[in-house]
Amino acid sequence: MNPPRKYPWYYRPLEWLLLGLAYLPLRLLYGLADGIYLLLAFVIRYRQQIVLTNLRNSFPEKTDAEIRRIARQFYRHFAEVMVETLKLGVMTPAELKRRVFFRNPEVLEQWHAKGRTALGLSSHAGNWEWVLTSGAVWLSARADGVYKPLSNPFFEDFMYRLRTRTGARLIPMRETLRNLVRNRGDLRVVSLLSDQAAGPEDQPYWTTFMHQDSGFYTSADRLAAQFHYPVVYVSIQRQRRGYYEIVLTELYDGDAPLEPGKFAITDAFVRHLERDIRALPSDYLWTHRRWKHKR
Template sequence: MIGFSLLPLPVLYAVARGLYGLMAYGIRYRERVVLENMRNSFPEKTDAEIRQLAKGFYWHFAQVIVEILKLRTISATELRRRVTFTNPAVLGRFFPEGKQVLTLGSHAGNWEWILSAAALEYPGKAGGVYKPLMNPFFEQFMLRLRSRLGAHLVPMLSTLRDLVAHRGQGRTLSLLSDQAAGPEDHPYWTDFLHQDTPFYTGADKLAAQLQCAAVYVGIRRVRRGHYAITFTELHDGQTILPPVEHQLTEAFARQLERDIQASPSDYLWSHRRWKHKR
């Protein structure tokens, strides 16, 4: 995989063209899930429009795959050139105060590049929560890939412990908050893309317990291989946030919904986001 990662990005995008053809027309990767998710999310669109969006998703996903592999060897200079922060002060203003910030992201754009780019933008301040993989080889590969440019990684079950251990140290901890929460997670349910949708509520609980600030992370593809990150403050970490009201989760859902509607194909539609029912 390292040898593959050493190839220039233009060559990797040529490989992505092949992956796109394979996923969209060959094996039809999770086609039923992709089409069902899109039809339910955009009931106003015709079947022809949905299928066109699906093709756009497969092309987006093929690019993200090779970009993630490139992260294993990409230089800091190259990543800075390809990922820009439109308003970095929105996040950075909390660090001098010693405030911990929960950055709430999603599987939109290239979610793997964001954390490494943030580690370069805010040296020593950027961390991310991840779910450990069962396969030891891929677990180690992904850990090296995600941390090589300075990001601090925290296993999902150690999130609270890590935040407590670093309390008073201005830094950010990234949560991908759009995954499918199951009944055992006691999720917050809200209307999202025209569907009754469960969300994890960890951000609400952590912000209330530890007085963390919270920032939404929006990502926009500017052109092939280039992304713009925009932060939106959801909570300043000062006022009291009753976790039972789920204000952060609701605000995150609304921001993400707007971003997906603005650029539908750049979201991870192959994920079974709506597999759970209330």
């Protein structure tokens, strides 16, 4: 695992400002989030056309007024995720465990009790930054997350520290296979954010997702077949402001034969994710260009 990169000294004031804000109580940070929401939604209009296009294509049955209402709700949620992520800089494991409740951790613990590593498939829904960090607090085995390093050295270093404060470890995406082979004997859950847009070079699994032709990475199927990993879908659902519930669903037991070229695990992930998005559409990351590639 690569250490975070060093960044130039002139980022220090920004680091002090962000950490200073992190010490504020969440109720005050949510006041800041209200201001960020207004800025994103009505002043900057951050990626507004992408958001509206994604929503219209995903919910063709909804009126334009409904689409714009979901968009506003999304921007508010997005702003709250920003300050909640910042709060990770000072949040104690006890507070994080109080705010993120694992309804059924036994779905993963059954495999850890047998000495088996499992894969957790999650998405950019709810507060995705609290999934890995809370998993490190709730689960008996280590929680590792596959991630794409940021290009800016300061934000790469800052986010790296936020994401690993509770004991989680990060695996750069390009080193995933090497890391799994090198640490094959480690007992852990390896988390994958599986809703990224896969490009043609990734030989994606194509399917209909939210009424649109969508390409998904097939890493879960390939790694499960190679290492006999059980696979679990991780659903994070917002209960109220600052509180989430994680529900785990087993997608694969790690032993049953997987038919080559069918990508049954990835398809099951897509169907569960689609169900969650339809249940609470404002909590998905609609600024993400999920459908930028064509078959």
